[in-house]
Amino acid sequence: MDIKNRINELVKMLNKWNYEYQVLDNPTVSDQEYDDRRRELEKLEKKHPEYIREDSPTQRVGGGVLEEFKKVTHKIPLLSLSNVFNEDEIRNFDERIRKEGINPHYVCELKIDGLAVSLSYEKGVLVQGATRGDGIVGEDITGNVKTIKSIPLRLNEKIDIEVRGEIFMSKKSFEETNDNRKQAGLELLKNPRNAAAGSIRNLDSKITASRKLDAFLYHLPNPIDYNIKTHYEVLEYMKKLKFKVNPNIRYVDDVEGVLAYIEEWTSKRTQLPYEIDGIVVKLDSISDQQKLGFTAKYPKWATAYKFPATEVITKLKDIIFTVGRTGQITPNAVLEPVMVQGSMISRATLHNEKNVIDKDIKKGDMVIIRKAGDVIPEVVAVKKDRRNGTEEDFVMIDKCPICKSTLIKNEAEADYFCVNKLCDARKIEGLIHFVSRDAMNIEGLGERIIEDFYNLGFIKKIPDIYYLDKYKEELKELEGFGDKSINKLLDSIEVSKNNSLEKLLFGLGIRQVGNKMAKTLSKKYLTLKSLMLASEEDLTKINDVGPVIARNLVNYFNNIENIEMIKELISIKLNTSYLGEVDIMKENPFITNKTFVITGSLSRPRNEIREQLESFGAKVTESVTNKTDVVIVGEEPGSKYDKALKLNIEIWDEKKLSEMTK
Numbered sequence: 001m002d003i004k005n006r007i008n009e010l011v012k013m014l015n016k017w018n019y020e021y022q023v024l025d026n027p028t029v030s031d032q033e034y035d036d037r038r039r040e041l042e043k044l045e046k047k048h049p050e051y052i053r054e055d056s057p058t059q060r061v062g063g064g065v066l067e068e069f070k071k072v073t074h075k076i077p078l079l080s081l082s083n084v085f086n087e088d089e090i091r092n093f094d095e096r097i098r099k100e101g102i103n104p105h106y107v108c109e110l111k112i113d114g115l116a117v118s119l120s121y122e123k124g125v126l127v128q129g130a131t132r133g134d135g136i137v138g139e140d141i142t143g144n145v146k147t148i149k150s151i152p153l154r155l156n157e158k159i160d161i162e163v164r165g166e167i168f169m170s171k172k173s174f175e176e177t178n179d180n181r182k183q184a185g186l187e188l189l190k191n192p193r194n195a196a197a198g199s200i201r202n203l204d205s206k207i208t209a210s211r212k213l214d215a216f217l218y219h220l221p222n223p224i225d226y227n228i229k230t231h232y233e234v235l236e237y238m239k240k241l242k243f244k245v246n247p248n249i250r251y252v253d254d255v256e257g258v259l260a261y262i263e264e265w266t267s268k269r270t271q272l273p274y275e276i277d278g279i280v281v282k283l284d285s286i287s288d289q290q291k292l293g294f295t296a297k298y299p300k301w302a303t304a305y306k307f308p309a310t311e312v313i314t315k316l317k318d319i320i321f322t323v324g325r326t327g328q329i330t331p332n333a334v335l336e337p338v339m340v341q342g343s344m345i346s347r348a349t350l351h352n353e354k355n356v357i358d359k360d361i362k363k364g365d366m367v368i369i370r371k372a373g374d375v376i377p378e379v380v381a382v383k384k385d386r387r388n389g390t391e392e393d394f395v396m397i398d399k400c401p402i403c404k405s406t407l408i409k410n411e412a413e414a415d416y417f418c419v420n421k422l423c424d425a426r427k428i429e430g431l432i433h434f435v436s437r438d439a440m441n442i443e444g445l446g447e448r449i450i451e452d453f454y455n456l457g458f459i460k461k462i463p464d465i466y467y468l469d470k471y472k473e474e475l476k477e478l479e480g481f482g483d484k485s486i487n488k489l490l491d492s493i494e495v496s497k498n499n500s501l502e503k504l505l506f507g508l509g510i511r512q513v514g515n516k517m518a519k520t521l522s523k524k525y526l527t528l529k530s531l532m533l534a535s536e537e538d539l540t541k542i543n544d545v546g547p548v549i550a551r552n553l554v555n556y557f558n559n560i561e562n563i564e565m566i567k568e569l570i571s572i573k574l575n576t577s578y579l580g581e582v583d584i585m586k587e588n589p590f591i592t593n594k595t596f597v598i599t600g601s602l603s604r605p606r607n608e609i610r611e612q613l614e615s616f617g618a619k620v621t622e623s624v625t626n627k628t629d630v631v632i633v634g635e636e637p638g639s640k641y642d643k644a645l646k647l648n649i650e651i652w653d654e655k656k657l658s659e660m661t662k
């Protein structure tokens with residue numbers, strides 16, 4: 001690779017993206033894609049400082065200034081923060097501070113996803129509001145700032161002061177704004193951050209006022225002038241002056257406290273009424289801040305932890321097809337490897353033919369992929385504006401990629417199936433599913449080992465797993481299998497015989513019977529024998545069991561091969577009873593058999609409220625429809641509350657819920 005040319009290419013690319021994001025408020029790439037390229041440039045420049053360009057984005061803080069606004073020079077540069085992306089980098093940040101002889105205490109803050117603002121007051125009266133701009137020169141947005149109700153026009157002390165913070169748009173205001181734009185036939189705003197930036201920089205302050213912007217203040221650039229010794233005192237002083245300070249700020253004693261705060265808000269961020277994109281960590285002591293000082297771009301005493309991307313952009317290089325345990329054929333994207341939520345991803349599911357056609361996915365496309373928790377990554381959308389004409393159309397196969405038998409597609413379903421029960425791929429996938437963690441949880445039987453044992457003839461069907469001890473001598477001849485690992489594997493197989501019924505039921509791989517459904521059925525019928533005797537009519541009386549699942553269950557247990565396999569498992573002494581606690585449903589005329597939706601910020605976790613309602617026989621869903629009976633609302637409930645009002649659905653607050661569940 002020609003290093004100099006690559007640096008030039010990255011500088012040109014990043015400056016273009018930075019202009020589109022900072023000046024035009026119209027980003028054309030994701031934060032993840034920008035961060036990836038920026039970090040690549042930083043690494044190359046560190047190794048080859050002789051090629052650093054004056055116009056490199058690493059040599060400046062932000063973007064340019066729109067000509068429509070008066071320019072404002074910041075008395076103290078409005079710098080941005082360095083970014084960290086994982087626990088190791090947080091610990092490295094802490095270690096660098098400790099090497100300076102400092103025993104650090106920190107203040108942790110939510111990183112509001114909005115637009116940085118500087119506010120200047122003279123004798124307690126607001127005289128100027130300005131954007132960050134390039135960190136040295138920003139834009140005068142005083143008229144628009146004055147429309148934000150949370151920003152005080154006059155302080156309760158007649159002082160001269162400059163404070164800094166973030167202007168943002170709440171989720172509720174964003175939804176309302178887009179609803180209004182939709183009714184007016186206007187293009188919808190992309191996200192709350194862009195909406196806030198575009199609103200605050202609108203030349204018509206009436207439009208800005210209509211957007212209901214908000215602001216949190218979090219920084220005083222010259223605290224020593226006010227005899228303030230810690231950042232936490234800064235925040236308390238700002239609250240005293242009537243500034244809005246985020247209530248979720250936390251003082252912590254050490255880096256472990258920082259990591260605990262990050263873990264907490266990584267899981268709770270979706271409950272907030274506004275968007276955040278990370279956590280800001282600041283050294284608390286002002287004297288220690290001054291000791292550390294600044295680089296040309298960042299303060300050394302603060303950093304921003306950015307949440308792992310749940311959506312990233314990469315290239316779809318090919319489409320291949322896999323066969324599942326039920327024979328379902330799934331198209332899969334082969335991707336240019338990309339980091340998503342801490343793991344390198346090179347494959348993503350495309351679900352089925354209809355999904356690929358609906359999203360117009362082609363080989364060679366730049367695509368957005370998403371990974372939520374441990375869920376298999378999926379392709380969300382195509383970046384059609386990035387096409388160059390070399391992309392290839394998708395073509396669905398009509399033969400099984402393994403056994404070459406003709407595929408079948410039912411009219412009522414979107415999926416194609418290999419119906420050849422002798423198909424090796426189906427059998428292997430079924431075995432892999434049976435031993436998986438959520439099913440029988442047999443440690444030591446991973447995907448590769450199952451495939452090897454299948455090809456060696458050790459395991460051809462589920463009961464064979466429990467006869468594996470017959471091949472103990474043969475196993476010793478295999479690479480990686482010593483006495484210790486073999487005994488551990490056989491012990492794990494033996495232990496799995498004692499699993500509760502729901503593990504076995506899920507492991508059997510019955511179509512559309514997932515982990516949750518297996519537990520529901522096990523709690524209801526208690527034994528496998530009772531479930532096998534249930535009719536379709538009986539099954540459909542159970543909450544969440546529809547006619548398709550009921551039919552799949554009855555068909556499975558009427559199949560002679562499945563019956564013989566279950567008899568064999570019973571003879572091997574596998575447990576077929578439910579071992580968990582049996583829920584005794586409490587009847588409640590206000591809750592039983594009703595459908596609930598929960599929205600807004602509540603004093604208890606939503607899962608806890610959901611479980612309470614379900615214990616009375618209620619159904620809890622995510623969306624408000626005309627079938628919803630009650631909506632439980634907390635603070636900042638958003639669009640679900642509005643929809644409930646429109647549909648005249650009964651609304652309870654937490655007090656009402658408490659009364660109804662006594």
